[in-house]
Amino acid sequence: MKEAVVALDIGGTYIKGALLSKEGNFLYKQSFETIASLTKEEHKDHMINMLKVLIENLPSDYKLIGFASGSPGMADKDTVHIGGAENIPGLYGIKFSDVGDFFNIPSRHENDANLATLGEFVYGDEENKNYNGIMAVTLGTGIGGGFILDGRLYIGSHGGAGEIGHVCVVPNGLNCNCGSRGCIEQYASAAGFVNSAKQKIHKGIKKTALTFTILEEGKAKIIFDYAKKDDELALDVIRECGYYLGISISQAINFLDLDLVLIGGGLCKDFDMLIPHIKSAIYDYTLRIPARDIAIKSASLGNDAGLLGCAALFFYNEN
Numbered sequence: 304m305k306e307a308v309v310a311l312d313i314g315g316t317y318i319k320g321a322l323l324s325k326e327g328n329f330l331y332k333q334s335f336e337t338i339a340s341l342t343k344e345e346h347k348d349h350m351i352n353m354l355k356v357l358i359e360n361l362p363s364d365y366k367l368i369g370f371a372s373g374s375p376g377m378a379d380k381d382t383v384h385i386g387g388a389e390n391i392p393g394l395y396g397i398k399f400s401d402v403g404d405f406f407n408i409p410s411r412h413e414n415d416a417n418l419a420t421l422g423e424f425v426y427g428d429e430e431n432k433n434y435n436g437i438m439a440v441t442l443g444t445g446i447g448g449g450f451i452l453d454g455r456l457y458i459g460s461h462g463g464a465g466e467i468g469h470v471c472v473v474p475n476g477l478n479c480n481c482g483s484r485g486c487i488e489q490y491a492s493a494a495g496f497v498n499s500a501k502q503k504i505h506k507g508i509k510k511t512a513l514t515f516t517i518l519e520e521g522k523a524k525i526i527f528d529y530a531k532k533d534d535e536l537a538l539d540v541i542r543e544c545g546y547y548l549g550i551s552i553s554q555a556i557n558f559l560d561l562d563l564v565l566i567g568g569g570l571c572k573d574f575d576m577l578i579p580h581i582k583s584a585i586y587d588y589t590l591r592i593p594a595r596d597i598a599i600k601s602a603s604l605g606n607d608a609g610l611l612g613c614a615a616l617f618f619y620n621e622n
């Protein structure tokens with residue numbers, strides 16, 4: 304009998320569900336709606352119902368060996384317990400093992416950005432395994448991250464390692480949802496890019512074709528579209544946001560002597576436009592030897608990284 308894991312990657316809008324094999328193949332995949340207003344008990348029932356749908360599709364030559372899940376918020380392997388999951392408050396305090404127990408299978412839970420990092424390491428580009436100190440950074444609505452150190456996912460004391468989104472790059476800068484100020488998430492997330500464009504417009508620094516579109520539509524993707532047409536404001540925003548991002552990454556490289564940074568997430572589709580500015584800040588703010596040797600690459604698994612990380616929680620042997 305071959306082995307499979309049932310996985311849920313819980314996001315603010317959708318919950319991605321899948322059955323995965325040891326090789327990282329998707330045996331079945333289905334998305335469900337996130338209902339943010341559910342209570343803790345209702346969330347648990349919702350998860351049990353989703354798992355029933357997924358498990359019904361388990362091929363007959365596979366045996367289910369576990370339930371793995373990822374969500375925003377700091378997690379201690381079974382419970383989401385601190386900050387970061389404010390959009391889905393009913394998740395607080397859920398014991399994910401109650402869901403696994405319903406099906407008589409073991410459960411493992413992890414922060415979503417940590418899972419995406421583990422997924423990239425285990426099932427992404429084979430070359431990733433040649434590095435000792437890896438950070439994956441996910442750019443999207445927020446900025447998340449995770450570390451693989453010496454071949455192991457490093458989650459820290461509270462499951463919150465890799466929270467690069469809340470590294471300060473501008474002292475006394477913009478207020479952040481975390482309660483601090485000047486966090487990189489306020490400058491290089493999707494909203495950060497749009498905000499940067501608006502700030503420049505309001506300061507009267509630039510007036511270009513982008514000026515009118517960005518004020519109307521407010522989407523980060525537009526900034527990259529205009530940059531491809533050499534719009535001066537768009538190029539300026541990408542330069543500034545990319546440089547800030549590079550400053551935050553350089554702090555992690557200095558602390559941990561990293562040798563690989565993977566950058567993924569929705570905003571990473573235009574990785575090539577962002578990378579020179581990230582590198583420029585890394586060269587400016589990182590110690591000489593790691594700066595010389597650091598590899599910066601695009602993550603390869605896209606939206607599947609979190610689900611593959613779920614599979615790795617059961618199938619990857621860290622030793």
Ligand SMILES: [Zn+2]
Nearest residue numbers: 469479481486
């Ligand atoms: Zn913050």
